[in-house]
Amino acid sequence: MDSFASRTLRHIAYMTKLLGAQTVIVGIQPDIAFSMVQLGLTLEGIETALDLEEGLMCLARQGRYNRDR
Amino acid sequence: MTDEVRVPINADSDVVSARRQGRTLAEPLGFSSSELTFIATAISEVARNIVRYAGQGTIILRCVREGDKRGLLIVACDHGPGIADVVQAMQDGYSTSGSLGMGLPGARRLMDAFDIVSEVGKGTRVSMRKWVR
Numbered sequence: 698m699d700s701f702a703s704r705t706l707r708h709i710a711y712m713t714k715l716l717g718a719q720t721v722i723v724g725i726q727p728d729i730a731f732s733m734v735q736l737g738l739t740l741e742g743i744e745t746a747l748d749l750e751e752g753l754m755c756l757a758r759q760g761r762y763n764r765d766r
Numbered sequence: 767m768t769d770e771v772r773v774p775i776n777a778d779s780d781v782v783s784a785r786r787q788g789r790t791l792a793e794p795l796g797f798s799s800s801e802l803t804f805i806a807t808a809i810s811e812v813a814r815n816i817v818r819y820a821g822q823g824t825i826i827l828r829c830v831r832e833g834d835k836r837g838l839l840i841v842a843c844d845h846g847p848g849i850a851d852v853v854q855a856m857q858d859g860y861s862t863s864g865s866l867g868m869g870l871p872g873a874r875r876l877m878d879a880f881d882i883v884s885e886v887g888k889g890t891r892v893s894m895r896k897w898v899r
Contacts, residue, residue, distance in 0.1 A: 699810035700868040728803040736807060736872030737858055 698729050703738040710743045719761050721745065723752040769829035773813075775844075776822045781813040784825045791827050792838045796898045804876040805838060805896055811869040812842035812892050818863060820846020820889065830895065837878070837897035845889040852884050 698706075710720040721744045725733070746752040756762035771791055773784040785806040792805050809825065816823035823844025830839045849855045856874065861867035870892075874880040879895040 699807055699814060700866045700872060701810075701814050704866050728800045731800050732803045732807045732876065735804065735875050736811075737868045737875070738866070738872070 698725075698733055698738070700736060700738060703733065703736075703740070707740060707743065710740070719744070719756060719759065721752040721755050723748055771827045773825040773827070774822070775813050775816045775825055775842075778814075778817055781810055781817060784813045784827075785809045788825075788827050788838070788840065791829060792896070795829060795836050795838065797838075797896070798899075801896065801899075805840075808873040808876045808894055808896075809840055811873040812840070812894070815869055815890075815892075816842060816844045816846070818865070820844035823889075835897050837895055840877075840894045840896075841891065843889065843891040848886040848888055848890055849882075849884040850886055852882055855884075856882070 706722065710722070713720045722740060723746045725745065744755055746755050753762055769791070771787050773780065773787055775781065775784060788809040789802050789806050792802055797805065809827075813825055816825075821844075823842065823846065826839075826841040826843075828839045828841075830837050854860050856871050857867075858871045859867040870882070873892075873894060876896075877894040878897050879893075881893045882890070884890040
């Protein structure tokens with residue numbers, strides 16, 4: 698994940714936000730997280746979660762996703 | 767095992783190829799998995815800069831030795847427009863293209879040694895080293 702990829706990810710999240718949807722980025726590997734911090738990359742205003750399960754729980758808490766659906 | 771690889775950089779797909787080849791060359795030297803990710807990310811940054819600003823250039827990857835130390839040397843060179851103010855280009859958040867401006871200063875933080883020489887109208891040469899701990 699370099700600064701270009703990080704910016705692309707951020708842009709996608711902002712676009713979906715403008716459409717009224719919520720984005721949660723999941724599955725960033727520990728080494729990648731480490732190198733993003735060293736690079737100085739942030740994902741401000743975008744929620745992140747460990748994996749898909751936790752990401753869906755995030756959305757469920759906000760009422761954006763119905764787990765029983 | 768060859769200990770030097772030259773990767774021509776002309777398009778976005780070459781960025782992926784450069785980072786992959788850097789990882790392959792660095793792996794047998796004994797870097798940790800996070801250091802390999804740092805190396806691949808730093809290569810990605812300088813290769814991406816070649817594509818974005820110069821259009822084409824070369825990445826040279828070489829295994830180096832200095833006394834007991836072993837490491838990887840990465841040189842990115844191009845004959846592009848050059849950087850007018852290198853000191854400014856090394857500041858976090860500075861960019862002439864609307865990008866994040868984290869590439870060069872970020873790559874410096876990821877590596878052990880970092881050197882940049884650039885001349886307007888002539889091109890840019892970035893040298894980076896990472897030593898095995």
